[in-house]
Amino acid sequence: MHGPISRAELAVRLGLSAASLTRLSRPLLDAGWLVETDDHVGGAVGRPVRPLDVRVGSAWHVGVKLTGERAFGVATDLRAAVLAEATVDLPGHDPSQVVDAVVEVVGRLAAVVGTAPPDALGVTVGGFVARSRVAVRAPFLGWRDVDLGGLLAAATGLPVVVENDVVALVEAEHWFGLGRGLDRFAVVTTGAGVGYGLVVHGRQVRTADTGLGLGAHVPLDPAGPTCPEGHVGCSTALLSTGSVVARVGEALGRVVSYDEVLALAAADEPAARSVVDEAGRALGRLAGLVADLAMVEAVVLGGEGIGLVDVARAAFDDALASGRDPAATPVRVLVGESTFDVWARGAAAVAIQSRVGVVGPGHDGPGVTRPR
Numbered sequence: 001m002h003g004p005i006s007r008a009e010l011a012v013r014l015g016l017s018a019a020s021l022t023r024l025s026r027p028l029l030d031a032g033w034l035v036e037t038d039d040h041v042g043g044a045v046g047r048p049v050r051p052l053d054v055r056v057g058s059a060w061h062v063g064v065k066l067t068g069e070r071a072f073g074v075a076t077d078l079r080a081a082v083l084a085e086a087t088v089d090l091p092g093h094d095p096s097q098v099v100d101a102v103v104e105v106v107g108r109l110a111a112v113v114g115t116a117p118p119d120a121l122g123v124t125v126g127g128f129v130a131r132s133r134v135a136v137r138a139p140f141l142g143w144r145d146v147d148l149g150g151l152l153a154a155a156t157g158l159p160v161v162v163e164n165d166v167v168a169l170v171e172a173e174h175w176f177g178l179g180r181g182l183d184r185f186a187v188v189t190t191g192a193g194v195g196y197g198l199v200v201h202g203r204q205v206r207t208a209d210t211g212l213g214l215g216a217h218v219p220l221d222p223a224g225p226t227c228p229e230g231h232v233g234c235s236t237a238l239l240s241t242g243s244v245v246a247r248v249g250e251a252l253g254r255v256v257s258y259d260e261v262l263a264l265a266a267a268d269e270p271a272a273r274s275v276v277d278e279a280g281r282a283l284g285r286l287a288g289l290v291a292d293l294a295m296v297e298a299v300v301l302g303g304e305g306i307g308l309v310d311v312a313r314a315a316f317d318d319a320l321a322s323g324r325d326p327a328a329t330p331v332r333v334l335v336g337e338s339t340f341d342v343w344a345r346g347a348a349a350v351a352i353q354s355r356v357g358v359v360g361p362g363h364d365g366p367g368v369t370r371p372r
């Protein structure tokens with residue numbers, strides 16, 4: 001997360017003496033996990049230092065995001081940089097069909113990337129996941145209590161981690177993305193749904209309700225549209241791509257895509273501009289609420305629908321500012337890429353974390369399902 005990093009700084013972070021750190025890092029260097037970078041930077045006394053870093057090419061991982069329609073996969077290096085992508089349509093929602101699709105994704109990626117099999121497989125679903133393994137509720141797949149981790153470990157022979165998709169995306173931002181190095185930040189995603197996650201003091205907050213999507217139905221505008229749950233002006237009603245597309249389509253009397261809506265709004269077509277600005281205001285209000293109540297230093301915006309913030313930036317900024325005390329420290333707004341592979345990259349991030357034992361509720365659960 002913090003590398004490349006000098007031995008001196010690492011020793012301070014770990015509370016170790018320089019001698020201990022040298023002794024402990026040697027076997028990791030010898031085993032090829034760490035490298036000394038050539039990056040000579042002046043130390044405190046002007047001596048050249050050789051910062052330590054993980055060897056990013058020493059392993060590769062597969063992350064797969066499951067939707068109701070397809071298995072979308074990426075192969076990544078040890079810092080979750082995408083090396084290749086592969087997508088397989090799901091022929092149905094029977095667990096065996098979904099497992100077969102994931103196996104095919106892994107095979108396609110291995111054909112492009114691997115001389116050796118991947119080190120671990122991470123798979124994410126929208127819904128509630130228990131013990132980094134069981135899809136307790138996955139509404140897009142119509143599943144209850146499917147041991148996806150067990151099935152995939154048996155089918156692939158790989159260590160497998162199953163996780164909620166938003167949780168995994170937050171971990172990716174925390175370790176490898178826009179939240180890298182931040183002590184307190186929130187993540188808001190827009191796309192098919194609205195996702196929310198929170199990192200406080202360097203750890204993602206997890207509760208018994210993690211996976212329910214508690215950020216999805218926050219009331220933001222009493223005059224807003226109604227979501228399928230009947231909430232007036234909630235985050236899903238204002239921000240989900242389906243809702244935005246439906247409202248612009250209704251106004252124009254034809255079917256429009258989300259990308260088309262954003263292009264029309266950017267060209268100041270009145271209906272699209274109105275709906276996208278309304279969404280931008282709602283997102284700004286949500287970011288302001290999060291900053292006020294969770295006291296974060298930054299809000300990371302992500303998900304495949306987040307392109308709206310570029311088009312409606314003025315509305316977003318106005319709403320965010322109006323919800324904050326003028327004397328408050330300005331909240332940093334970090335906008336991620338609006339591509340779908342951020343979700344699969346999240347799945348790869350939890351696979352990477354599983355290699356170093358940082359996975360699962362409280363990081364102490366039976367996080368990884370290993371093949372028998």
Ligand SMILES: [Zn+2]
Pocket residue numbers: 216217218227228229230231234235236237
């Ligand atoms: Zn709602």
